Amino acid sequence: MTPTVRGTQLARLLGRWHALPARRRSPDYAALASAVRGLLADGRLPLGVRLPAERELADALAISRTTVSAAYRELRESGHLNSKRGAGSWTALPSGLKVEGSGLWTSSEDLDLIDLSCAALSAPDELMAATKAALNDLPRYLNSTGYHPSGIPEFRAAVAAQFTARGLPTSPEQIMVTNGVLHALDLVLRLLVPVGAPVLVESPTYPNALAALRDRRARISTHGLDENGWDAELLLSTLRQVRPRLAYLIPEFQNPTGHLMPAAFREQLVVAAQRAGTDLVIDESFVDLALDGQEMPPAVASFDRHGRVMTIGGMSKPFWGGLRLGWIRASAPTVQRLAAQRVGVDTSGPVLEQLIGVHLLSQTEQVIAVRRNQLRAQRDELLRIVAEHLPDWRVVPPSGGVTLWAELDGPVSSALARAVEPLGVRLAPGPRFGVDGTLERFLRLPFTQTIPELQDGIARIASARYDLDRTGSRPQWSEPELIA
Ligand SMILES: Cc1ncc(COP(=O)(O)O)c(C=O)c1O
Known part of the structure; x- marks a missing residue:
């Protein structure tokens, strides 16, 4: 079923459309069309969504139906709307604008490169000692086959204990150990998502999750995030209408926007997903990285009464x-099914790394305290230098995680990524975080790099940004890049 956006919902998304710059120069209908195009380009209005009937939108916006009619006509002419008599009008992008993320990972060996496409920290100081301690533990396992499809018992118990300590009682049987978080997502998709099944994701979202979904040939629908995060009403209504098989969401310091989903909405989300027959896959990759001392909302899974929430996370x-x-936290029978599924994928994970994990998890507090201090200082400096060098960019300061999501002063994200490469900076432009080539007005900036690297990187980006205006380069993107 094609999802529909109601008149009142679209009116809310459009916000102060009549006060946008286009309004000053153009008639109402053109300003309205331009505002709808803006929502599409920013990924806040998904593609393939049915727009409200002309009369309904006119009522919601308190304008004449003729204006809405003319705006829809203009959108049809510019290729942003497809209409069929009697069936309605649904959103589209003009042909030639589609950009597919390749999802390829190519690691950079260029040491002079400032890689702002990758949002990941280097290893903590505790890693070497944990590795040595794990080597001492390893003989305990050498007399066994070493195959543990759900993970070694000690590591499963350590992960379960962490969930329990967060207020989510968890037994080791509910934990499946995986080779990273993306592997966890892949296993869940293999188990739950048949080819062509509808899956809902946020827009923007983590690019490699999109790659995993494309790989499973899922039918991807999006929920657009804005500067306040999720629109509860719209997301719940999409769940009701699309009835996705699964929704993949990142409620904790979402990658790339950094938003934290409010507690009240978490409960509504679980209830709505249950009613829609949708399994929730909650990616908690950043749950430990609150940076402003705030109390964390309860885990989404704490509202789950029907075993429909799977939590994925990792180190x-x-x-x-x-x-x-x-790891994956799910019901014990689901973990068994996942383990059976894994036999045809990679059978089992390495024992030594899990033993290292046990030692590191026992030092979580101390490792995280250092991480938080480092990330807080880097985030604050990044916010300061972006405001100084690129004052027209808008950023909602994230209260955790490792990335900023900057709203640029024009749809130049890919062009900028291209322009900074010769200057030794690598960026992941906005469209990599969405589907269908939208999000050109956005750029993700990680604050996992050191302060001197961030300062240097932003200075180079700012100079490339001003050059773009002078040379008028066209946006383009062709090389596969590493994004994490
Ligand atoms: C939201 C999210 N999930 C998963 C991952 C991947 O985690 P892993 O490297 O453990 O596969 C990342 C990495 O950037 C991420 O941001």
């Missing part, structure tokens, strides 16, 4: 991506 963001340690 990559708070500890180190090189460990490749992740």
